[in-house]
Amino acid sequence: MSHKSYEIDCLTKVEGHARLDVEMDGNSVKKAEIAVYEPSRYFEHMILGKRYDEVPSVSQRICGICSVVHTVTSIKAVENALGIKVSAQTHDLRRLLLHASNVHSHTAHLFFFAAADYLGVSDVMEIARKHKDVMKLAIDLQRISSGIVKKIGGRPLHPVNCRVGHFNSVPSKAEISGIIGEFRELKKLSMKVVDIFASFTYPEFENETQYLAVAKKKDYDLYDGDICVFGGKGFKVKDYIKSLEEETIYRSTAKYSKFGGKPYMTGALARLNISGEYMSRSARELIHKYAFKFPSFSTFMINVAQALEMVHFCDKGIETLEKYAVKGMKAERPKLKLKAGEGVAACDAPRGTLYHHYKFDSEGKCTYANIMTPTCQNVRNMEYDIKKIMPSLINGKDEGIKHKLEMLIRAYDPCFSCSTHFLELKLKR
Amino acid sequence: MVKPKVAFFGMTSCKGCYFQLLLANEKLPHVLENIDVTDFWMLNEEPKGDCYDIAFIDGAVSNHENAELVREVREKAKYVIAFGTCACLGGIPALRNPDEKKHNAYHKMVYGKEIAIKSYPHADPVHKHIHVDYKMFGCPISEREVVEVVRDMLLGKKPREPDYPVCVECKKNGTRCLFKDGVPCMGPVTNAGCDAPCPASRTACDGCRGPLDDGNWAEEAKLLEGHGIDKKHIAFMFSKYTGEKVEK
Known part of the structure; x- marks a missing residue:
């Protein structure tokens, strides 16, 4: 039996720095390990001693x-710790931020990182040269979705307006109807994204795993609910630390997680597998039109799931805002009372479930912080997928193997800067 | 005209400044037509450049690999631009700097054990390691400024650094001063150039473009104290993006 090892030394078209080590013994995979070598960031230390209202503005800089x-998520965890209740309007404004930023992030992943693989070009620069219409679509989506985040959150990136307990300013009636119009425009563009991603041929590959997402009964949202497990028993967000096993890996600056001792997937495909039937009508019609099969156990379908989510979250955005089209929104400035406490919150980020967990003393200073990002949770599942796909690739050339593995990892929309760059492959065969 | 070779590198940061760049509106394709992007760590498979006209460096230098890379970039580049507050000042990653001596303890707290990739106990601005020709402040950078800086450089003109506080931009925009509403703000001592979006949404400036060279720090501290903020928190407000105390 020949022994060969593969190394992808620098994964590209993902956010952050990571390396992949694969060792084969003939057709069987002996080892498939991902190492994140993004420098350590130590956010969980830097947050300590900070005042409760400064914690979200530091932790938003994770990614x-x-x-x-x-x-x-950070704000929700602070509020859970301090026992702060907020208005339905504030919850809705945060949902809107998540809807618009989901469209923004999915666009960035699908066009700047993933599309090149399927359009047969090297990178987004080539898309910009050869597929001007695709590039224009991506830029329009980015512009409009980040514009919505700016209108509601004060800035397109690192929003400042969204605070513990309230929003410093709320959109006027005229702005609300403007944002509804923008979500409608975004929806039209998002439907084109589904058309594009439905036209691509995805590698045939299935690998059923555990799928976890934040979900509520009869709803498909990102903002609140318990942790649901596809076909299994979920858990309360506050029990995450008991339910998920987080471990430090010597080779990596990211900590990896398992559920029930096994890898799991979180992100758009997990959400769709769990709550797909509650997608908006337009999104479901597109599933039907293109005969997509969900639930799906194919990692490459994450790309399609993201495109469908873009349509869905535009619909959610419109639905949420229409409640306020006539009555408008009210400026709020609730008085906060501080008390010592502990709180956990989870929201579904574009690439999966994100947990923030804090403790505060009676002066509102942070004494404990733990943050679990989606990519950290997905790394084990990437390794699990690689073990499964390798035997089918092994007779190919090294370059081809590297490319397939990168596509596979890229599908997860990994954000290795938040889990603490891209693929270095070390392949031994 | 030969297109200038432009490269983009990333050190330790949230990479937000690059996402801000990617959403730099409709002008981005136009800028791209006029430059030759040789390296963009986030998008290319292979590093291609061996010399650059302009190199953008994002992020703080926070380990040996970062330090080596910025030195290599300096050797290959005509102009180096520190891109964003992390690269200019250390930024949010530098919040760990005051605890430099406790590095081993907090490493253990976060990871529980040793790991293979070592980090410095401090996160440095790029200029601490190499000469930097221009600094673009902001957490995140302003997308408008990127287009302007690249345009100025294409024209062989030195980009203009704003040397006035955020307050000037609030006045220009007609934004009501937050102090008038009892909201303490870092605008008077913070570099402008962002077009003051935070005060426009009625949120105090928190100083993300870094300390103004001739800021009146004593008076700002008095103002903040007058709004009931304790000295320790004022010290944090003054050092949130630099990791060090401002002594002026």
Whole structure:
């Protein structure tokens, strides 16, 4: 039996730095390990001693692409710890931020990172040169979705307006009807994204795993609910630390997680597998039109799931805002009372479930912080997928293997800067 | 005209400044037509460049690999631009700097054990390691500024750094001063250039573009104290993006 090892030294077209080590013994995989070598960030230390209202503004800097969901989840965890209740309007404004930023982040992943694999070009620069219409679509989607985040959150990135307990300013009636129009425009563009991603041929590959997402009964949202497990028993968000096993890996600056001792997937495909029937009508019609099969156990379908979610979350955005089209929104400035406490919150980020967990003393200073990002949770499942796909690739050339593995990992929309760059492959065969 | 070779590198950061760049509106394709992007760590498979006209460096230098890479970039680049507050000042990653001596303890707290990839106990601004020709502040950078800086450089013009506080932009935008509503703000001592979006949404400036060279720090501290903020928190507000105390 020949022994060969593969190394992908620098994974590209993902966010952050990671390396992949694969060792084969003939047709069987001896080892498939991902190492994240993004420098350690130590956020859980840097947050300590900070005042409760400064914690979200520090922790939102964990990630530049999902800063919105870090902000919202962090704020929710602070509020859960301090026992702060907020208005339905504030919850809705945060949902809107998540809807728009989901469209924004999915666009970035699908066009700047994933599309090149399927359009047969090297990278987004080539898309910009050869597929001008595709590039224009991506830029329009980015512009409009980030514009919505800016209108509601104050800035397109690292929103400032979304605070513990309230929003510093709320959109006027005229702005609300403007944003509804923008969500409608985004929806039209998102439907084109589904058309594009439905036209691609995805590698045939299935690998059933555990799928976890934040979900509520009869709803498909990102903002609140318990942790649901596809075909299994879920758990309450506050029990995450008991339910999920997080471990430090010597080779990696990211900590990896398992559920029930096994890898699991979180993100758009997990959400769709769990709550797909509650997608908006337009999104479900597209599933029917293109005969997509969900639940799906194919990792490459994450791309399709993301495109469908874009349509769905535009519909959610419109639905949420229409409640306020006539009555408008009210400025709020609730008085907060501080008390010592502990709180956990979870929201679904574009690439999966995000947990923030804090403790505060009676002066509102943070004494404990734990943050679990989606990519950290998905790494074990990437390794699990690689073990499964390798035997079918092994007779190919090294370059081809590397490319397939990168596509596979890329499908997860990994954000290795939040889990603490891209693929280095070390392949031994 | 030969297109200038432009490269983009990432050190330790949230990478948000690059996402801000990617959403730099409709002008982005136009800028791209006029430059030759040789390296973009986030998008290309292979590093291609061996010399650059302009190199953008994002993020703080927070380990040996970062330090090596910025030195290599400096050797290959005509102009180096520190891209964003992390690269200019250390930024949010530098919040760990005051605890430099406790590095081993907090590493253990976060990871529980040793790991293979070592990090410095401090996160440095790029200029601490190499000469930097221009600094673009902001957490995140302003997308408008990227287009302007690249345009100026294409024209062989030195980009203009704003040397006035955020307050000037609030006045220009007609934004009501937050102090008037009892909201303490870092605008008076913070570099402008962002077009003051935070005060426009009635949120105090928190100083993300870094300390103004001639800021009146004593007076700002008095103002903040007058709004009931304790000295310790004022110290945090003054050092949130630099990791060090501002002594002026």
